[in-house]
Amino acid sequence: MNEQRGPVTALRGSRDAQLAVRIALAATVEPEDRTMLPRLRGLDPFTAWDLVRSNEGGAFGRAVARAEQLRVDGIVARTEEVGARIVIPGDAEWPCGLNDLEHPPFCLWIAGQATLGESCERSISMVGARAATPYGTQVAGELAYGLSSRGFTVVSGGAHGIDTASHRGALAAGGRTFAAMACGIDIAYPAANAGLLRQIEQAGAVVTELPPGFAPQKQRFLSRNRLIAALTPGTLVVEAGLRSGSRSTATAASRIGRLLAAVPGPVTSPASAGPHQLIRDCGATLVTDVDDCAELFGAIGADLAEPKRAAPTLFDALEESDRRLLDAMPVVRGTTAEKLAISAGLSAREVTRGLAALHAARLVERIESGWRRTPGHAS
Amino acid sequence: MNEQRGPVTALRGSRDAQLAVRIALAATVEPEDRTMLPRLRGLDPFTAWDLVRSNEGGAFGRAVARAEQLRVDGIVARTEEVGARIVIPGDAEWPCGLNDLEHPPFCLWIAGQATLGESCERSISMVGARAATPYGTQVAGELAYGLSSRGFTVVSGGAHGIDTASHRGALAAGGRTFAAMACGIDIAYPAANAGLLRQIEQAGAVVTELPPGFAPQKQRFLSRNRLIAALTPGTLVVEAGLRSGSRSTATAASRIGRLLAAVPGPVTSPASAGPHQLIRDCGATLVTDVDDCAELFGAIGADLAEPKRAAPTLFDALEESDRRLLDAMPVVRGTTAEKLAISAGLSAREVTRGLAALHAARLVERIESGWRRTPGHAS
Numbered sequence: 001m002n003e004q005r006g007p008v009t010a011l012r013g014s015r016d017a018q019l020a021v022r023i024a025l026a027a028t029v030e031p032e033d034r035t036m037l038p039r040l041r042g043l044d045p046f047t048a049w050d051l052v053r054s055n056e057g058g059a060f061g062r063a064v065a066r067a068e069q070l071r072v073d074g075i076v077a078r079t080e081e082v083g084a085r086i087v088i089p090g091d092a093e094w095p096c097g098l099n100d101l102e103h104p105p106f107c108l109w110i111a112g113q114a115t116l117g118e119s120c121e122r123s124i125s126m127v128g129a130r131a132a133t134p135y136g137t138q139v140a141g142e143l144a145y146g147l148s149s150r151g152f153t154v155v156s157g158g159a160h161g162i163d164t165a166s167h168r169g170a171l172a173a174g175g176r177t178f179a180a181m182a183c184g185i186d187i188a189y190p191a192a193n194a195g196l197l198r199q200i201e202q203a204g205a206v207v208t209e210l211p212p213g214f215a216p217q218k219q220r221f222l223s224r225n226r227l228i229a230a231l232t233p234g235t236l237v238v239e240a241g242l243r244s245g246s247r248s249t250a251t252a253a254s255r256i257g258r259l260l261a262a263v264p265g266p267v268t269s270p271a272s273a274g275p276h277q278l279i280r281d282c283g284a285t286l287v288t289d290v291d292d293c294a295e296l297f298g299a300i301g302a303d304l305a306e307p308k309r310a311a312p313t314l315f316d317a318l319e320e321s322d323r324r325l326l327d328a329m330p331v332v333r334g335t336t337a338e339k340l341a342i343s344a345g346l347s348a349r350e351v352t353r354g355l356a357a358l359h360a361a362r363l364v365e366r367i368e369s370g371w372r373r374t375p376g377h378a379s
Numbered sequence: 380m381n382e383q384r385g386p387v388t389a390l391r392g393s394r395d396a397q398l399a400v401r402i403a404l405a406a407t408v409e410p411e412d413r414t415m416l417p418r419l420r421g422l423d424p425f426t427a428w429d430l431v432r433s434n435e436g437g438a439f440g441r442a443v444a445r446a447e448q449l450r451v452d453g454i455v456a457r458t459e460e461v462g463a464r465i466v467i468p469g470d471a472e473w474p475c476g477l478n479d480l481e482h483p484p485f486c487l488w489i490a491g492q493a494t495l496g497e498s499c500e501r502s503i504s505m506v507g508a509r510a511a512t513p514y515g516t517q518v519a520g521e522l523a524y525g526l527s528s529r530g531f532t533v534v535s536g537g538a539h540g541i542d543t544a545s546h547r548g549a550l551a552a553g554g555r556t557f558a559a560m561a562c563g564i565d566i567a568y569p570a571a572n573a574g575l576l577r578q579i580e581q582a583g584a585v586v587t588e589l590p591p592g593f594a595p596q597k598q599r600f601l602s603r604n605r606l607i608a609a610l611t612p613g614t615l616v617v618e619a620g621l622r623s624g625s626r627s628t629a630t631a632a633s634r635i636g637r638l639l640a641a642v643p644g645p646v647t648s649p650a651s652a653g654p655h656q657l658i659r660d661c662g663a664t665l666v667t668d669v670d671d672c673a674e675l676f677g678a679i680g681a682d683l684a685e686p687k688r689a690a691p692t693l694f695d696a697l698e699e700s701d702r703r704l705l706d707a708m709p710v711v712r713g714t715t716a717e718k719l720a721i722s723a724g725l726s727a728r729e730v731t732r733g734l735a736a737l738h739a740a741r742l743v744e745r746i747e748s749g750w751r752r753t754p755g756h757a758s
Contacts, residue, residue, distance in 0.1 A: 028724065029724070030703065030723075030724040033724065034699055035700075058726075061726030061727070061728065061729070062724055062725050062726045062729065063724070064720075064726060064727070065717065065720035065721045065725075065726075065727065066720075066721050066724055069721060135645055135647070138647070139646060139647070215707075215722070217703070217706035217707060218694070218702065218706045219699075219702060219703055219706055220706075241689065242687055242688060242689040243689035263646055264643030264644065264645075264646060264651070264655060264658075264665070265643065265644070265645055265646070266514055266643075266644055266645055267518060267642055267643060267644070267667040268514070268517070268518065272643070273667070273687065276643060276665055276667050277687055279643075279658065279665050280664065280665045280666075280671075285659065286643070286655055286658050286659045286665070287659075288646040288652070288655050289646065292659075308621055308652065308656055309621060310620065310622035315597070320413055320598075321414075323597065323598060324409065324596070324598055327596035327597045327598055327599075328594075328596060338444065341443075341444035341445075342444045342445050342448060343594070344409075345407070345408070345409040345412065345441055345442070345445055346441050346444075347437075347440030347441045347443060347444075348440070348443070348444065349440065350440070350441065
């Protein structure tokens with residue numbers, strides 16, 4: 001990156017200069033790198049880049065080979081070639097939530113119509129297993145559709161399974177959705193989702209912290225997961241095996257104080273073992289429908305869910321003594337008030353008053369042999 | 380009960396005398412009666428019965444009709460006729476847990492081989508909807524079987540659905556199981572479960588606080604539920620609609636400090652709405668298998684469940700830098716150490732050391748064009 005040294009020093013403080021060193025850092029230091037990043041914490045990007053370049057005491061040996069072949073202008077050109085943009089902290093589009101991360105991205109590559117930062121204010125991250133079950137994809141799709149209809153941006157990872165179902169649900173509702181990727185913005189991964197990713201760009205955006213050409217790799221998926229967690233007020237895990245990467249998203253969300261929720265499922269389904277463990281051991285809130293999610297992830301007080309209650313029955317509205325009287329009432333043959341007092345354990349006055357009330361409510365009727373329940377009200 | 384007045388007074392303090400007044404109280408005062416029971420709290424049964432009989436100020440009008448036709452000897456005879464026994468506080472078989480109730484039963488009718496009190500020390504109440512799904516009955520049956528195999532007594536309500544599946548699971552394991560009923564000990568309810576109730580008597584017992592001849596009535600099911608909750612250290616709700624009576628068992632369990640757990644299920648199943656609400660809003664612990672239940676309901680420290688974890692893979696055991704190196708390793712064509720340093724973002728030394736380690740672990744191999752993953756270890 002020798003050709004960048006001059007301009008970078010001259011323009012310190014300008015957006016272009018900062019963009020250049022941030023691209024350089026993104027292209028040489030792997031996200032969440034445990035060796036180099038701790039030494040760069042709290043430094044401005046210029047100082048950080050100087051330190052990486054100098055490889056003082058060999059602490060930045062990992063960056064040497066990459067720095068030698070780095071061409072920032074090539075990265076910028078490739079970004080423009082695929083119609084993407086690069087966003088850095090301070091830009092209006094930068095999502096402030098990312099600043100909560102221990103190691104925020106140096107910059108973001110974004111391809112799509114929507115503005116990332118403001119779209120994430122009312123949003124939810126939906127994640128889960130690639131090997132989802134029909135139950136999981138159905139639930140994810142319905143929740144995403146419902147939340148999208150209520151103005152939530154749905155953020156996910158563009159992968160098969162729960163991710164795809166979540167994006168598709170949001171798209172079906174005509175809402176905004178973002179896919180945070182574990183590879184360069186010029187790579188459609190998985191390839192089978194290339195069409196879906198194009199739709200996501202139309203209705204939202206695809207976003208990544210990895211420079212063009214960076215391949216999807218296992219560690220990068222884990223690092224990417226922290227972005228999904230940080231972009232929104234909370235993460236919902238729909239289905240996940242005990243080994244699922246969704247667990248890392250959940251952990252990341254909890255670590256930076258985001259809400260965490262999970263959808264239960266059959267205990268016989270390994271794909272629900274992850275959500276169950278998150279609910280039981282990690283404080284995830286159990287959610288079952290769009291109302292639950294909107295209440296949890298929406299603005300405080302603005303999306304209150306109706307308490308889940310069965311409709312009250314006529315029986316519920318009766319007084320205790322009348323309920324007992326009705327309980328004791330025969331269904332076929334009639335009985336006397338005296339016998340009802342014994343079988344219901346009520347006083348003569350309670351029986352007389354109760355019979356009048358139940359009769360007025362047409363719950364009981366008088367036949368030749370005495371009182372019985374009105375047929376049709378037998379239960 | 381005039382014929383009882385003399386002996387009762389003469390024998391105050393004897394077990395027979397106490398048994399007689401307790402039978403009289405059970406036969407005249409309905410379980411959880413809101414009018415009479417609050418006036419009897421804290422009184423010994425003799426004083427309580429005197430008060431009920433006297434109907435002072437009309438406060439016990441509900442008992443008048445019943446008291447007039449009461450025949451304690453008839454109740455005792457009927458109990459013996461059906462091969463049952465009556466147990467009162469102070470008897471060895473009395474389950475002490477019942478004393479935690481606001482209104483404990485006056486006495487218990489028990490039919491069966493097992494001794495109630497001691498069998499309830501290691502026990503669990505399993506309850507749920509009569510209208511259970513195949514999922515619910517399968518899970519209930521398997522949990523009851525597994526818990527029974529580990530020495531837990533399974534307490535339930537003898538009803539269709541989850542109750543039946545729970546009893547049957549315990550029976551299949553050759554374990555003890557109790558059915559707490561909402562009717563007299565001489566009534567098999569539901570009639571279709573008469574055979575099951577006979578099996579339960581052989582392997583455990585059927586128990587009720589209602590005198591012989593008392594029919595199953597709505598309010599009595601609710602009162603019976605508090606017995607199920609009080610008999611064991613905790614209650615497990617397997618499936619329940621929002622209106623299910625299991626909710627009253629759960630509430631009763633919580634009120635007297637018992638453990639409460641629930642089995643999640645598909646959010647698309649109304650039969651799992653009850654458990655989900657209990658987990659979300661009522662502090663019920665989410666349980667998914669026998670290990671979870673044994674740990675929760677068993678003796679502290681004696682039944683610890685293994686933490687649910689996926690088996691670690693070879694990949695987990697690698698150091699961070701080696702994982703990144705393996706991530707960057709091509710699958711088909713080989714690559715050079717220099718290129719790996721760039722794609723993995725590692726130093727030359729880390730690559731050299733990592734290649735040696737991965738090669739020794741047979742995760743990578745050297746071919747003419749360089750290094751690649753060993754076929755078969757591609758993922």
